[in-house]
Structures are given as structure tokens and as C-alpha cells.
Amino acid sequence: MRIAGNPKPYAIVGITKHGSELARKLASAMPDADLYLSEKFLQKGDEASVYSFPTNVRLLLETMFHRYEGWILVVSLGAVVRMTAPLLKDKKVDPAVVVVDDKAKFAISVLSGHLGGANALTERVAEILGATPVVTTASDVSATIAVDLLGREFGWKIDDDRQVTPASAAVVNEEPVAVIQETGEPNWWKRQTPIPKQIGVFPGLEEARSARPEGFNAVLWVTDRLLTEDELSIAPYRVVYRPKSLVVGLGCNRGTSFEEIENVVLTTLDRLGLSWKSVSCIATITLKQDEEGLLALSEKYGWPLLAYTPEQLNSVSIPNPSETVFKFTGAYGVSEPAALLAACTDHLLLEKTASGNVTISVARIEFGGGKADHITGKAGEVWA
Known part of the structure; x- marks a missing residue:
């Protein structure tokens, strides 16, 4: 053989x-x-x-x-x-x-x-x-949503797959199902036929509840937020998808440990009510592109590391410019403009926040129109 x-x-x-x-x-x-x-x-x-x-x-x-x-x-x-x-x-x-x-x-x-x-x-x-x-496969022959594959081509991850089977049954049995999409790529429906009429697509919870006050048999929720039990009570079966929608901008002192950087990132996201599973990438200045702690974070979580030059960072209007930061880096900010550039947005979910040796900012990617098409690559890669 x-x-x-x-x-x-x-x-x-x-x-x-x-x-x-x-x-x-x-x-x-x-x-x-x-x-x-x-x-x-x-x-x-x-x-x-x-x-x-x-x-x-x-x-x-x-x-x-x-x-x-x-x-x-x-x-x-x-x-x-x-x-x-x-x-x-x-x-x-x-x-x-x-x-x-x-x-x-x-x-x-x-x-x-x-x-x-x-x-x-x-x-x-x-x-x-x-x-x-x-x-x-029932969802294929019925031309409906494949619950276990929704958004897979975009890198969406199912938060907890224990209710995928009953949610799938609700879909193929043509029961009332809500798709609540708060963020992520909008073009996830790939079939030539319309979305089945028993499946409602809504931008948020309130819209879903208004459309059907009695609730749904299942909900497919596309979000980077940490959901409450009250929110999830809209349906007995829930599948939460984590799109790659968040960018974490980071600055740090030279030699800051991986453990400190990781702790700042995870605790900050948790405090904001955001899931670390939705982080698309981390962003910083080129002066920090070889920082071992940042590279270790990128490697562990599979988050590509984007690094921008001082000139690129200075091209962005930020809420908290700093002459001190400019003196040492040539840029008036690191975490804020890096997050904004990587997310292709002008809005921060979290402005510059210092914690020990780390400065962190968070932005949400603006999907649609190809704005976020550049957020691809492998962990550990550094882009300028």
C-alpha cells in the first residue's frame, strides 16, 4: 500500500x-x-x-x-x-x-x-x-437555515452548541423562529429562494418582541454582547453566534508580560459586556509589533496583530490625543487610533483606558460595503 x-x-x-x-x-x-x-x-x-x-x-x-x-x-x-x-x-x-x-x-x-x-x-x-x-439533510431539502452552519464562512462561532439540535428541529419543522442580528456580516442568506416566512429577521430584541409578543420556539442570536437570562427568555431554545466584530487597540510599556495584557483584555471586555470570542484582531503601533506579550496574546487566541505606523495613527481623529505619547512614539495615540483604523469606524466602544502597563481601547467593525474585508489573516501576522 x-x-x-x-x-x-x-x-x-x-x-x-x-x-x-x-x-x-x-x-x-x-x-x-x-x-x-x-x-x-x-x-x-x-x-x-x-x-x-x-x-x-x-x-x-x-x-x-x-x-x-x-x-x-x-x-x-x-x-x-x-x-x-x-x-x-x-x-x-x-x-x-x-x-x-x-x-x-x-x-x-x-x-x-x-x-x-x-x-x-x-x-x-x-x-x-x-x-x-x-x-x-432536512435544512437543505427544505431550503431553510442550517443552524449549525450559519455564518460559518465568515468565521462566526457558536457560543454553546447544546441547543443546536432542538433549534434545528424548530427550523425544519417550520415553527416560529427569530434571527436577531446585532452585528456581523449581513449577507449570510445564500440561497436563491426567500427566507422562509416562519423565520423572522430582526435588528434587536425589541423588534422581535414587538413582531411576536407571544415569543418564538427558537432564537438564533448574532451578537458580540453577553446576553442576560431575561433577553434569552424570548425562546426556549437559543443558539448564540459570535461574529468577528470587535477590535481591541492596545498600547503597553516595553516588556509587559503576556499575563498582564491578557488579564486587561479579558476583564475589560467582560466589564463592557462583550464576548472575547468576537474579537477579530488586536491593533497597535509598529514600535510594538515585536512585543512578546502581544505576540503571545495573538498566538493563544488566534487574533491577528495589526500594526500601524505613527503617520497612519496620526491620520485619525481621536478623543484623547497625548503630547506625552507623541514624545515617545511619534503618534498622539496608540490604542484609540489603532482600534479605529482596524475597525474602519469613527466610533469607539471604549476610549483609551489605562490599566497598569497596558492601555486599551475597543471598537466595533462596521460591516457592509466591503469596509472590513481586510480583517483576515493568521495569528501572529503583523500588518502595517
């Missing part, structure tokens, strides 16, 4: 003559996939581009199952079910599994349709092969 040492996202598997032909066709159209064929159907020159396994594919699956994001198997559905069943752990970590029949009549989403992306992968495979996609 020859397997990939550095696997691509997907694996394509063929075990029969016709299945191998289909697998080759798929692989030629999917550069993000590794091709695995039974040793019996290898051809001259395959050594460079095709991986192999003995006649029984079970050993390949046992060895590589969780090393791929998704599997496309030109194998009978029953066989795939039997082989993969002992390998399953949890829907949050199991890979997507798509099955294609030997004549490419159907591409079937078998496992991890939503979280694992099997439904989307099924559509992709079906389009390449001219097959009929078979997707049985």
Missing part, C-alpha cells in the same frame, strides 16, 4: 475497473484531492500521481480516514457504511464522505453533510461527473 505522506484535503478512491476510470476523471478536475486506486488497476506511469492499496480498501480507510477532510468513494453505499462505522468519532471531527455508484448515476452525501461539508462536496462531484446529487 502506498499512501500520501502529506495529504491534500480530499481523497478519491476507486476499486473496480469502471470505478477507477471515474476516480481518474474526478482527480483530473480536483487538484485538491489525492487519487487512490486498487493495485489491480494501476497503469504505467501512475507512480508519480496515484496512490494504491490492496484489493480490500478497508486497510486504507483504517489508516487514513481522519487525515482527510473528505472522502469520495466509487464504492457501494452498503460497503462504505460497514467499513466506516467503526471509524466514526464525532460529527465535529469526522470527515465528509461521498459515495458515487459505478456508473456515476448518483453522488450521495453519506456522512458529515453540514459540519464536514459533504453536501457541498456532493454537489461539486455531481457537477464534474454529470451525476444526480443526493442530499437528505
Whole structure:
């Protein structure tokens, strides 16, 4: 058996003559996939581009199952079910599994349709092969909201997933559901059809309560705020999504410890009633771009570090300019203008506040019109 040492996202598997032909066709159209064929159907020159396994594919699956994001198997559905069943752990970590029949009549989403992306992968495979996609997930066939995927492409995180299942049931059973969106990307509805009429979309709690005083069966709440029990009482089932909507501007004395910076950030956000899970990035001046405490904070929480030059910072009007700060940094402020620049806004949720060796400001990103499109990247990266 020859397997990939550095696997691509997907694996394509063929075990029969016709299945191998289909697998080759798929692989030629999917550069993000590794091709695995039974040793019996290898051809001259395959050594460079095709991986192999003995006649029984079970050993390949046992060895590589969780090393791929998704599997496309030109194998009978029953066989795939039997082989993969002992390998399953949890829907949050199991890979997507798509099955294609030997004549490419159907591409079937078998496992991890939503979280694992099997439904989307099924559509992709079906389009390449001219097959009929078979997707049985209720929210997909009903053209409604997929509760566990809402805002996923934007990086929204579910605060607590324990009520995802009953909230999903309320959605697919066409019960009254409220979507309350206070912040975050507005273009989360991607289907061509309108949002189902039993789902109301509101900018805030008061609007939702006014629209339906008797309440809702479930609420999907998109917010960076820490919600109260009274607010959540609008529905028996609640799913709270944390969009990446907050920017934390930071200044600090040289050598300030990671622990002190972290404590200031977390306690400040908590005092403001904001969730740290909604922090998109941290922002500072280029003089601090190598500060170990800031880099450690960026690394631990996955918050990209944006660093601006004094000239960039001075281009922003701030409420608390300081001649002292200018004397040492060349900028009239650090935390305030850095937060405003990174959030593409002119409004601060928190003006400059000093705490020990740290100065902190907080701003909310203004979504819409592409203003916040630059807030991307990896933790630890520094942008000027």
C-alpha cells in the first residue's frame, strides 16, 4: 500500500475497473484531492500521481480516514457504511464522505453533510461527473437555515452548541423562529429562494418582541454582547453566534508580560459586556509589533496583530490625543487610533483606558460595503 505522506484535503478512491476510470476523471478536475486506486488497476506511469492499496480498501480507510477532510468513494453505499462505522468519532471531527455508484448515476452525501461539508462536496462531484446529487439533510431539502452552519464562512462561532439540535428541529419543522442580528456580516442568506416566512429577521430584541409578543420556539442570536437570562427568555431554545466584530487597540510599556495584557483584555471586555470570542484582531503601533506579550496574546487566541505606523495613527481623529505619547512614539495615540483604523469606524466602544502597563481601547467593525474585508489573516501576522 502506498499512501500520501502529506495529504491534500480530499481523497478519491476507486476499486473496480469502471470505478477507477471515474476516480481518474474526478482527480483530473480536483487538484485538491489525492487519487487512490486498487493495485489491480494501476497503469504505467501512475507512480508519480496515484496512490494504491490492496484489493480490500478497508486497510486504507483504517489508516487514513481522519487525515482527510473528505472522502469520495466509487464504492457501494452498503460497503462504505460497514467499513466506516467503526471509524466514526464525532460529527465535529469526522470527515465528509461521498459515495458515487459505478456508473456515476448518483453522488450521495453519506456522512458529515453540514459540519464536514459533504453536501457541498456532493454537489461539486455531481457537477464534474454529470451525476444526480443526493442530499437528505432536512435544512437543505427544505431550503431553510442550517443552524449549525450559519455564518460559518465568515468565521462566526457558536457560543454553546447544546441547543443546536432542538433549534434545528424548530427550523425544519417550520415553527416560529427569530434571527436577531446585532452585528456581523449581513449577507449570510445564500440561497436563491426567500427566507422562509416562519423565520423572522430582526435588528434587536425589541423588534422581535414587538413582531411576536407571544415569543418564538427558537432564537438564533448574532451578537458580540453577553446576553442576560431575561433577553434569552424570548425562546426556549437559543443558539448564540459570535461574529468577528470587535477590535481591541492596545498600547503597553516595553516588556509587559503576556499575563498582564491578557488579564486587561479579558476583564475589560467582560466589564463592557462583550464576548472575547468576537474579537477579530488586536491593533497597535509598529514600535510594538515585536512585543512578546502581544505576540503571545495573538498566538493563544488566534487574533491577528495589526500594526500601524505613527503617520497612519496620526491620520485619525481621536478623543484623547497625548503630547506625552507623541514624545515617545511619534503618534498622539496608540490604542484609540489603532482600534479605529482596524475597525474602519469613527466610533469607539471604549476610549483609551489605562490599566497598569497596558492601555486599551475597543471598537466595533462596521460591516457592509466591503469596509472590513481586510480583517483576515493568521495569528501572529503583523500588518502595517
